[in-house]
Amino acid sequence: VLDGSTDEALAGSDLVAVAADDSYYTYVRSDASGNYTMLLPAGEYNVLVQHEGYQDLYTRVWVDSEWPEFDFYLWPIGAGGWGPWGGIIDGEVPPPTGAPDEPPME
Numbered sequence: 001v002l003d004g005s006t007d008e009a010l011a012g013s014d015l016v017a018v019a020a021d022d023s024y025y026t027y028v029r030s031d032a033s034g035n036y037t038m039l040l041p042a043g044e045y046n047v048l049v050q051h052e053g054y055q056d057l058y059t060r061v062w063v064d065s066e067w068p069e070f071d072f073y074l075w076p077i078g079a080g081g082w083g084p085w086g087g088i089i090d091g092e093v094p095p096p097t098g099a100p101d102e103p104p105m106e
Helices: none
Strands: 014-019 025-029 043-050 057-063 071-074 087-089
């Protein structure tokens, strides 16, 4: 879990994953390096990532052997950045799309 403005690790972030069919859930907290481990069966999950002083990220992800890990970016409250939604990134931060007060388009 990283700060979307600075790429610094966010220690102590809360992460909750709930299977799309509500069959499984788990909760973890990121370590001092912003790392976390969730052992999830393959499938689709709703994920909530929270850190004090940052905007919540709520997103849906697919977990399987080809997509086994994710970086989550959070933005400080009131800091601007990639909208008020945070992001799930594999590599670079994507450019924002849509109007400033609308969610990014897929």
